[in-house]
Amino acid sequence: MAGSNDLKLLGMWASPFVLRVKLALSLKGLSYEYVEEDLRTKSELLLKSNPVHKKVPVLIHNGKPVCESSVILQYIDEAFAGTGPSLLPVDPYERAMARFWAAYIDDKMMAAWNQASKAKTEEEKAEAMKQSFATVETLEGALRDCGKGKPFFGGEDVGYVDVVLGGLLGWIRANDELQGVKPFDPERTPLLAAWAERFWSLEAVEPQMPDVSKLVEFGKMLQARQAAAGEGN
Amino acid sequence: MAAEAPAVKLIGGYGSPYVHRIEMALRLKGVTYELILEDLRNKSELLFKHNPVHKLVPVLLHGDRTVCESLVILEYIDEAFDGPPLLPADPYERSEARFWAQFIDQKFARPFWFSFWTGDDVDKRAFLKEAKENLTLLEAQLKGRSFFGGDTIGFLDITACALAHWLGVTEEVTGVTLVNKEELPAFCKWADGYISDETVKQCLPVRDELVAYFSARKEMYMARARATLHK
Numbered sequence: 210m211a212g213s214n215d216l217k218l219l220g221m222w223a224s225p226f227v228l229r230v231k232l233a234l235s236l237k238g239l240s241y242e243y244v245e246e247d248l249r250t251k252s253e254l255l256l257k258s259n260p261v262h263k264k265v266p267v268l269i270h271n272g273k274p275v276c277e278s279s280v281i282l283q284y285i286d287e288a289f290a291g292t293g294p295s296l297l298p299v300d301p302y303e304r305a306m307a308r309f310w311a312a313y314i315d316d317k318m319m320a321a322w323n324q325a326s327k328a329k330t331e332e333e334k335a336e337a338m339k340q341s342f343a344t345v346e347t348l349e350g351a352l353r354d355c356g357k358g359k360p361f362f363g364g365e366d367v368g369y370v371d372v373v374l375g376g377l378l379g380w381i382r383a384n385d386e387l388q389g390v391k392p393f394d395p396e397r398t399p400l401l402a403a404w405a406e407r408f409w410s411l412e413a414v415e416p417q418m419p420d421v422s423k424l425v426e427f428g429k430m431l432q433a434r435q436a437a438a439g440e441g442n
Numbered sequence: 443m444a445a446e447a448p449a450v451k452l453i454g455g456y457g458s459p460y461v462h463r464i465e466m467a468l469r470l471k472g473v474t475y476e477l478i479l480e481d482l483r484n485k486s487e488l489l490f491k492h493n494p495v496h497k498l499v500p501v502l503l504h505g506d507r508t509v510c511e512s513l514v515i516l517e518y519i520d521e522a523f524d525g526p527p528l529l530p531a532d533p534y535e536r537s538e539a540r541f542w543a544q545f546i547d548q549k550f551a552r553p554f555w556f557s558f559w560t561g562d563d564v565d566k567r568a569f570l571k572e573a574k575e576n577l578t579l580l581e582a583q584l585k586g587r588s589f590f591g592g593d594t595i596g597f598l599d600i601t602a603c604a605l606a607h608w609l610g611v612t613e614e615v616t617g618v619t620l621v622n623k624e625e626l627p628a629f630c631k632w633a634d635g636y637i638s639d640e641t642v643k644q645c646l647p648v649r650d651e652l653v654a655y656f657s658a659r660k661e662m663y664m665a666r667a668r669a670t671l672h673k
Binding site (some may be wrong): 261270273275276277279280281283284287288301302304305308309312313347 | 521579
């Protein structure tokens with residue numbers, strides 16, 4: 210029906226945060242118009258829709274913008290509660306656990322990875338990698354304890370935490386080649402490694418996932434740009 | 443008849459705005475709770491047991507359930523207990539409340555920290571400008587209302603509590619002024635309204651005591667700011 214559920218997603222193909230939203234929309238079976246943004250010349254629509262951060266993703270629903278990936282995911286779950294599966298569970302405590310681990314992934318795990326990528330000396334890099342790995346081990350523990358042998362963080366089916374982590378999988382695979390790092394090493398974090406394979410191959414997920422070789426190319430270009438900027442100082 | 447409701451305990455620490463958020467949420471919902479005060483320089487086994495991941499307060503204990511991270515706890519309280527809702531009912535309004543809560547938790551810390559706790563040898567102008575811009579953006583969300591929640595205090599008001607009370611305390615302790623009534627009239631009115639509220643007063647640290655608390659730690663915060671500024 211035109212107009213009643215008009216959905217537009219402003220995104221960028223390589224963004225893991227945009228990918229989270231695409232995954233959520235796909236899992237709920239929601240159709241939407243996708244607009245690829247050139248982040249070096251942001252559109253009027255993007256600047257108007259997200260004046261505070263000027264970032265993607267932005268979900269525009271019937272003309273009203275929603276920003277920040279975790280906020281968008283919860284919005285999708287609530288505004289389209291009757292459509293497709295729910296991302297968050299029903300029980301308040303289980304919802305709290307899901308929100309806790311989603312926040313952990315963004316605030317602790319990604320922060321550690323970002324630190325690792327900024328490390329300049331071998332010593333700094335080694336320390337950052339150690340911190341990074343500690344956060345992944347914690348997440349492995351979460352999957353083991355909260356997941357209780359179920360295939361996903363959400364249980365039998367994919368849920369909020371799976372989507373939040375799943376959005377990062379493209380870059381996780383790309384970084385394997387870019388930095389020689391396997392964040393989800395099957396020997397050290399077997400549950401996460403298995404989860405990653407399982408999640409990627411889901412029917413609602415696989416077509417949404419980015420081309421890893423393109424991410425690697427993009428990553429190399431970003432590294433070169435960073436190095437050049439460094440030399441200019 | 444009805445089984446006794448499971449006990450609610452809050453592990454907190456003196457002077458924490460994050461703990462205040464939770465006390466407010468529980469009080470607004472009419473939930474009776476026991477406050478367990480930690481000495482944050484000497485954390486207890488209880489805290490480590492219940493928050494092994496972050497080792498921080500607040501931690502909510504509800505029967506045999508443990509919930510950590512203040513914004514997660516706020517939403518849990520809203521969903522697990524009866525009483526007036528903390529978040530709006532409409533999904534879009536909820537998304538706005540969550541967006542601004544995240545903004546508060548992510549965008550204020552750095553410019554505030556460096557505006558207040560760096561010495562006179564540091565050019566604070568950029569930090570102050572950023573801090574003021576962020577306050578202006580947040581002020582606009584009041585949209586002419588007394589509180590972010592409308593006529594009464596809600597989720598976003600309690601999330602912003604540090605700005606209503608701790609900010610003024612920090613200005614006094616450091617001698618750095620960030621807020622003035624001419625530039626941020628609606629924000630100032632909101633802050634005054636918040637700290638005058640009867641429920642807020644029951645669990646808000648007394649201003650003079652907070653001033654003393656931060657004054658005693660001033661050197662420590664300034665050293666920390668100096669160290670992180672040069673990272």
